[in-house]
Amino acid sequence: MTAAISVRGLSKHYFLRHDSDWVSPTLRDVLSRQLRRAARSLAGRPAQTPSAPSEEFWALRDVSFDLAHGARLGVIGRNGAGKSTLLKLLSRITEPTEGGFELNGRAASLLDVGTGFHPELSGRENVFLNGAILGMSRQQIARRFDEIVAFAGVERFVDTPLKHYSSGMYVRLAFSVAAHLEPDILILDEVFAVGDADFQSKCVGKMNDLGREGRTLVFVSHNLGAVEQLCTEALLLDGGRVAAHSRDVAGVVHTYLSRAGAAAVEWRNAGAEFAVDWFTPLRFALADADGATLRRTARRDEPVFVEIEAEIADYDPQLRVGYAVYAETGELLYWSEHTDGAAHEWPRLSAGRNLLRAELPRALLNEGSYRISLLAGLDEGDWAVHPGAGGPSVTLDVHGGFGDSPRWTGRRPGLIAPLARWTRAAAAAC
Amino acid sequence: MIQPGALLRVEAGRFAGGYWQELWQHRELAWFLARRDLLVRYKDTALGVAWALIRPLLTMLILVVVFHHFGGFSGQGAAYPVLVFAALLPWQLFSSAISEVGNSLLQNSHVITRVYFPRLVLPLAAMAVALVDFAVTLALLALLMLWYGHAPGSAIFALPAFMALAACTALAAGIWASALQVRYRDVRLILPFVVQFGLYLSPVGFSSAIVPDTWRLLYSLNPMVGVIDGFRWCLLGQPPYWPAAGLSVIVTAVLLATGVRYFRTVERTVADLV
Numbered sequence: 061m062t063a064a065i066s067v068r069g070l071s072k073h074y075f076l077r078h079d080s081d082w083v084s085p086t087l088r089d090v091l092s093r094q095l096r097r098a099a100r101s102l103a104g105r106p107a108q109t110p111s112a113p114s115e116e117f118w119a120l121r122d123v124s125f126d127l128a129h130g131a132r133l134g135v136i137g138r139n140g141a142g143k144s145t146l147l148k149l150l151s152r153i154t155e156p157t158e159g160g161f162e163l164n165g166r167a168a169s170l171l172d173v174g175t176g177f178h179p180e181l182s183g184r185e186n187v188f189l190n191g192a193i194l195g196m197s198r199q200q201i202a203r204r205f206d207e208i209v210a211f212a213g214v215e216r217f218v219d220t221p222l223k224h225y226s227s228g229m230y231v232r233l234a235f236s237v238a239a240h241l242e243p244d245i246l247i248l249d250e251v252f253a254v255g256d257a258d259f260q261s262k263c264v265g266k267m268n269d270l271g272r273e274g275r276t277l278v279f280v281s282h283n284l285g286a287v288e289q290l291c292t293e294a295l296l297l298d299g300g301r302v303a304a305h306s307r308d309v310a311g312v313v314h315t316y317l318s319r320a321g322a323a324a325v326e327w328r329n330a331g332a333e334f335a336v337d338w339f340t341p342l343r344f345a346l347a348d349a350d351g352a353t354l355r356r357t358a359r360r361d362e363p364v365f366v367e368i369e370a371e372i373a374d375y376d377p378q379l380r381v382g383y384a385v386y387a388e389t390g391e392l393l394y395w396s397e398h399t400d401g402a403a404h405e406w407p408r409l410s411a412g413r414n415l416l417r418a419e420l421p422r423a424l425l426n427e428g429s430y431r432i433s434l435l436a437g438l439d440e441g442d443w444a445v446h447p448g449a450g451g452p453s454v455t456l457d458v459h460g461g462f463g464d465s466p467r468w469t470g471r472r473p474g475l476i477a478p479l480a481r482w483t484r485a486a487a488a489a490c
Numbered sequence: 491m492i493q494p495g496a497l498l499r500v501e502a503g504r505f506a507g508g509y510w511q512e513l514w515q516h517r518e519l520a521w522f523l524a525r526r527d528l529l530v531r532y533k534d535t536a537l538g539v540a541w542a543l544i545r546p547l548l549t550m551l552i553l554v555v556v557f558h559h560f561g562g563f564s565g566q567g568a569a570y571p572v573l574v575f576a577a578l579l580p581w582q583l584f585s586s587a588i589s590e591v592g593n594s595l596l597q598n599s600h601v602i603t604r605v606y607f608p609r610l611v612l613p614l615a616a617m618a619v620a621l622v623d624f625a626v627t628l629a630l631l632a633l634l635m636l637w638y639g640h641a642p643g644s645a646i647f648a649l650p651a652f653m654a655l656a657a658c659t660a661l662a663a664g665i666w667a668s669a670l671q672v673r674y675r676d677v678r679l680i681l682p683f684v685v686q687f688g689l690y691l692s693p694v695g696f697s698s699a700i701v702p703d704t705w706r707l708l709y710s711l712n713p714m715v716g717v718i719d720g721f722r723w724c725l726l727g728q729p730p731y732w733p734a735a736g737l738s739v740i741v742t743a744v745l746l747a748t749g750v751r752y753f754r755t756v757e758r759t760v761a762d763l764v
Contacts, residue, residue, distance in 0.1 A: 071502075074762070152500060152606035154761045160501030167498065172604040176523075180530045189526055192519040193605055 064276040065127040069159030119145040121300040132277040134291035142300040165244025174234030179223035212236035250281040327452035338376040339444040343369040344452040359461025368416040378439040384447035386431040423479035427471035513608040523615035553695035569638040580656035591616040591664025599764035652720035662745035669756040710734030713741040
């Protein structure tokens with residue numbers, strides 16, 4: 061039996077030019093380059109290619125694998141490991157630089173929910189438009205229209221403009237169109253990390269159905285639980301290369317988690333980066349309860365510390381030091397500063413070497429990967445290190461440790477998943 | 491479920507086969523995209539579809555005042571408003587193709603980076619929208635001719651051929667514009683000038699008969715000259731300068747062929763560029 065997907069030596073590389081217009085050179089650049097070249101050849105000198113300051117970047121390097129019909133492949137890896145590039149290549153959105161692949165069967169890809177949705181159009185119009193974009197014929201959509209709308213639970217609103225939909229309805233409708241595609245091969249980015257728990261389980265069910273119908277699935281996700289639940293094999297990408305590929309999904313997930321900590325968990329100042337008189341960061345790291353650098357995935361319920369070591373030449377009383385936490389998708393979750401508590405509780409900083417330690421709130425972060433970034437500045441607005449501006453940052457991977465509830469065992473929707481207390485209050489007599 | 495022959499092979503540096511067949515399979519997508527743009531375009535505007543009528547009428551009015559009343563140009567036997575409007579018809583198709591077909595790739599960047607389909611679908615869908623405007627303007631012209639009591643002669647039967655030529659010229663320009671805009675963002679700033687100058691460089695506000703004979707062939711390198719002359723011949727019976735019409739066909743064919751070729755090379759990296 062031939063493979064549904066056969067990938068051979070697939071590579072994609074991008075040029076990163078260090079000036080701002082690497083994406084689209086201006087006409088002037090091109091014209092002046094051509095003119096210079098022409099002038100040079102008129103002068104009888106050999107044409108030399110001007111060396112633009114550019115950097116080669118292999119987003120994907122020499123990736124090969126086969127996938128049998130009906131297999132469900134989960135692709136996992138850190139951000140920037142090449143997962144999205146692989147999906148984009150397989151769905152033909154962009155072309156490979158080297159190598160190639162074969163798809164044996166009709167393929168559809170779903171890298172986004174509601175591609176092409178237009179807020180001014182009604183739900184009905186959007187279903188047809190989105191369906192057509194995803195490659196369905198009008199007949200196919202018409203035949204399944206009622207099913208699509210019912211699955212999304214928006215029967216009453218099919219003729220309402222999409223802009224009046226709640227975000228939940230929007231996402232459900234979008235996913236529903238996609239779920240009713242009937243391709244042999246479905247290429248899927250983690251789209252169903254959306255919607256409420258109820259809808260999510262509906263989606264997982266739908267995915268399982270696809271598998272049972274013998275459809276081949278390629279699925280990229282950060283949701284390791286979903287990968288374990290859905291997939292029959294897993295592929296781990298690291299730095300654009302295949303690090304592991306096996307039918308032992310749990311094994312690959314384990315490999316990923318044990319490597320995950322090897323990424324930036326500790327930043328050390330290589331020279332005099334970010335140095336100002338009143339603050340020079342020396343080390344920025346995550347530590348566990350024993351004070352050892354955290355080189356592994358953390359549980360939600362264990363203590364994790366942010367450690368900031370800094371040299372202060374000239375102490376400024378306005379100094380504030382802290383960290384910012386970003387979700388994997390880039391949203392800022394919160395800032396914390398050493399002067400957040402009552403004034404008498406502030407850790408005292410002084411000239412010389414200082415080590416600050418802050419415990420991350422427990423049972424707050426969701427399962428997933430977070431970026432923690434150093435910040436240091438003065439109250440009047442001067443920054444030594446502005447978070448998110450390429451300053452020192454480390455990665456925290458959170459997995460498991462949902463607490464004592466037997467019913468809360470996996471990732472929740474949302475950027476954070478705080479554990480809140482519930483009580484039953486006496487019903488008011490009325 | 492697995493259809494024999496549904497094998498797709500993608501390799502670096504090679505065009506995947508079956509492009510035109512794939513384009514044909516996506517004709518419904520072009521239709522839906524065109525429909526979306528039409529439905530959305532005049533939503534929430536006070537005058538709605540009336541804009542499709544107001545724009546050409548106002549342009550005609552200005553050109554008539556400037557060229558006929560101030561400049562004293564002659565209508566060559568036709569009422570001047572009709573002479574201008576017969577030329578505005580293809581010119582508007584051309585100018586809206588440059589702006590809308592030209593924008594089609596950038597405007598749909600969110601779709602381009604998420605889903606694959608032959609990208610030519612996008613300019614074609616935008617072209618369909620421009621053709622709808624064309625149909626509206628055509629109806630308006632019919633009313634105008636009725637008003638001035640202009641009955642077209644038998645040359646009217648050649649109109650579909652010149653409409654096709656106009657559509658091809660507009661599409662060729664639009665495809666070039668769309669692909670160039672993705673590569674070089676400057677083009678976005680240049681295009682409005684092209685349209686503005688083109689209105690005066692093409693015989694829209696005047697008859698091309700006023701161009702001296704020695705310059706006429708050179709003038710006809712602008713493919714819109716042959717198109718506009720053709721429209722005036724079909725609608726008003728003014729004989730065209732035939733070498734110009736021939737040249738228009740050749741220039742348009744070359745522009746279209748090279749445009750599609752260039753588009754296809756840009757298309758391969760478009761998702762990385764938009």
